[in-house]
Amino acid sequence: MTSPVTTTPALTEQSLNDFFDVTSNVTLRPSYEGGNISTTIGFKCVHYLIEAAVLEHFRSAGLGATDLYVDYGVGFDVVSVNTRLHTVLTLDDAVAVEVKPVTKETDSRLRFKITAYVPREEGQRKAVTTTFEVALRAIDHVEGAKPLPEKLSRFVVPRLGRATPREITAVPVDNIDLASQRGIGTRAADPVLTEIIGGDNAFGWKWRVPYFYCHFTSHMQMSGFLRQMEEVLHLFVADRGIAIHRLLEERSWIPVVTKCDVEITDEVRIEDELYTVFTIEDIFKSVLFTARMDCYVVRDGGLVQVSTGHITHGYVTKESPEKDWSLCTFDEEVMAALSGKNLAGN
Template identity: 55%
Template sequence: MLETSGSTRSRPGYEGCTVSTSLGFRHINYLAEAAVLEHFRSAGLAPGMLYDEFGLGLDVVHIDTRLPKNLHVDDLATLFVKPVHTPDDTRMRFDVTSTVSRAGRSVTNARSTLEVLLRVEPGVDARSTVPAGLERFVTERLGTAEPVELTVDPASRPDLGSGRGTTVGRDSRRDPVLNELIGENNAFGWKWRVPYFYCHFGDRMPVSGFLRLLEEVVDLFLADRGLDVKRVLDERHWIPVVTHSRLDLLDEVRMEEDLYTVYTVEEVFKSLLYTSRMDCYVVRDGRLVPTATGRITHGYMTQRSDGTWELVTFDEPTLRALSGENR
């Protein structure tokens, strides 16, 4: 059953309806992940059973999603899951296509590719041996990123009452590790303690936590550049939109570790879209360990007088802010 294509139907989480009635990229990625989890359940390999019976944690370690159409808060999406891994692959790979009904027609609103590993959970006594055919997807650890020597000492952790941690942007260079990571790049940095509710299995941050992190660092970056989401909504009636997102886990991030996140603007395309990269690190034994990398393509839309939506052409202040000229 796991090697057979299937489908499921699902509605997006109401939490994702943050601007107008369209869903943000994070919740569309959540739907793709949920469809893959449902595919495992249909095959008799529910995530809870994998953990309890075989001592395995199911982890998505790669997700790449393109968003050709919007997803509405009341949409009932049909998600088609197709296994695409080969007999030699050591990761399970699935293509997920999400469709919704528009004016009586089925249209594709998202296309995703996900890769999955089964991580041996420390301290869990497996009751049974791993089913035949799954052994090649089992790993003792998610990723083995190569650490890099640090030339500075990490700053002490800020007081837990300080909120969202330490940021390094236009007006602040307060963290030596972030300063070293950013250098002279057009980038923004954020150091933050990973809370338990971003983690799973009492151990590590899953892909959903990194998707939240990607959304949060974008929010902090925009505020640092004077493009606060609420201000842009109120003053220009611009609604942020994402057309593509990608996330890869390179190593594990433990609960309550300090996570260093660097968000770098890479390219502005025809004054309509900009692409950015997120890189995440932890410091272990005096060395910097890459833990995740992601990319996202952003723009803005506005509603015309006839009710239709169109991409916004960035004005000069926005272009200067995105290019880092005001740093």
Template identity: 50%
Template sequence: MTTHAETAVKYLLGTETTVRLRPRFEGSNINTWIGFKHVNYLVEEAVLAHFRTAGLPSRELFEEHGLGLDVVDLDTRILHAFHQDDEARAVVVPTTRDEDTRFRFSVTLYVERDGKELKAVTSKAEVSLRADDYLAPLAHPEELARFTVERLGDGAGRGPRHGTDVAVADNTALAAGRGTTGADPVLDQLLAGENAFGWKWRIPYPYCHFNERLALSGYLRQVEEVVDLFLADRGISIKTLLDDRKWIPVVPRSQVTFLDEALMEEDLYTVFTVDEVFKDFTYTARTDFYVVRDGRLVQTATGRITHGYAVFENRRDWSLVGFDERVVRALNGDLPQA
């Protein structure tokens, strides 16, 4: 007799789904354009809708089977910008192979422009089902065992600093604010010799889900915030270039991969490293995330971002712009001496 889980998994692995979504108002920070974080939220929502349509929504997975649904790898390319009130047609195509232990999906977002539908976003997403151990365990359907893990992240591709012994400073007390970008022994060790910026930050509960774990959306927020802090630290803050030149940041590609778990109220060390400035038009950067456990670094996630600038011509239109010497020098860490 075919079980509900068996039918649902067959659907998840073999059926393409379509859902219509709109970006949230919160995502339009400059004029009416939607930032990369909220575009990624649309991708995540499309994946959640795919599970819902299959008959295994995230709520049921957790409440009935003790399984937390986590998007643990996301690689997104933005081809056309989203605006407020745009409606995306999101198409989710299963791409899981027989040997895979994660659900894999290709997600495409389409948007209408001047009566024509354009491919606006392409993304690859991977999903793990994390067995909850915060509450009493529940039995998991056999059909889901292949995709169920006791801990998120397989550790593949961890950086060379993972496992390094470190000394920790107690400098994220609430009385002193939630984080620091200043002198810190762990940040000093992580940043040594690199064209990088670091931020130590206490993980708050609004960035977490399933009781204690930093969620994908939390990492995306962290990427957005560390870019903001990095640019300000280099003297080209987002508002500075916005006021001086009407330049706005654009992110054509972003990627986040889980390597382990980061927990509520742990100190998260975020390191933003500039890899390459490409033809003075875009730059690529790596974002690495660490916590310290038992005096050693544990890398919990890594990611990459491609960043550029556009100049807006009016409240609706913008065009890409090349970097000038000031921006290139700042990105390369060639800062003027005080």
């Protein structure tokens, strides 16, 4: 049986007070899309689940995303996430998500502390802890929009950040072959990527942003940046000779993410050419590595940073969600790949 669909309640003074003061709880199941390796859920779809819980917090106050857009001319935008993943989620887990508002009077963004729990043999187990920050982005093409209540108006922004462009000497080239590469972009030599990367232990990727990574007929949303982080990690390890598929086939090493953060610092528009740089920052005890993702666009001859974030990644071998998974120790080949020692000239 399915649960009945409920409508979004009306916005009232009491519901608005509760929106800022009252912790909400919702039980959700992960997206089927996230079961990429066995039945375990990847970090991207864990964030999708948390975003859905935050949206439910808005809906419970009468601030559904459709109402915000149609009635008030603003878009719900997650602009920052900072997440720690404590245990594995699987496809059929019923995940209890607690959304606690923590916005201060001096904050320019709506802030929420979120904890997700999953049932296990020993009882409820903490699965995810995270902080989400949300902005209400003004949508110019919505006509006849009403003003938001005063308590919310200070969170309305004309755009998601306004980064200061930095000077760049390289000139972009059109080397994305959409016909043959189906829009996936290019890892070929690009003068802008070369200049951004410099001498760092990094990998670069240039890609044209499709409309389905965006929303509100306008700009790339947080889920697009999370997909970008997943994609550039996949491309990086393949480029270094330790592709996800190869380690799964040869060693049964399952990729795992323990921490992730992303912040949007400026907007990316539909069909912008996005430069993504993935830089290895730290290798911890030969079991985890932390990398930084920086995304840029070139506008009016300047380089604009549109997001930055980090991911902590390793590998595990056990597949039972009831037990702690064991982290694999990087061997000489993997350490060389991560440190860049297997590159020509190193």
